[in-house]
Amino acid sequence: MFAQSAAVPIHNHTVAVGTATGGISLLPARFRTFLGLYNDSGNVILCTVDDTNATATHGMRVPATSGQIVFESRVPRGSLRCYSATDGSLLSIAEGL
Helix, strand or coil, X not given: CCCCCCCCCEEEEEEXXXXXXXXXXXXXXXXXXXXXXXXXXXXXXXXXXXXXXXXXXXXXEECCCCCEEEECCCXXXXXXXXXXXXXXXXXXXXXXX
């Protein structure tokens, strides 16, 4: 039996989000246990987690300047796609697998 304090591997990275529809993509993760999206830019970023493209009018809003969305329970396992009206907007992603 595993102890409750067993470590969960976390993968993190920062990506530049652009103006292309569904600009960045993170593949679906069947066993994803945590997902954190952290906006490191002064621009709003829109993200989807259900295999649909993020656009200027479709997606969850990650507020500018330190905005964040964190999934700790009921973590979506679909592809992550993000969009920003300004090229080069930085998004940090933490993902537990």
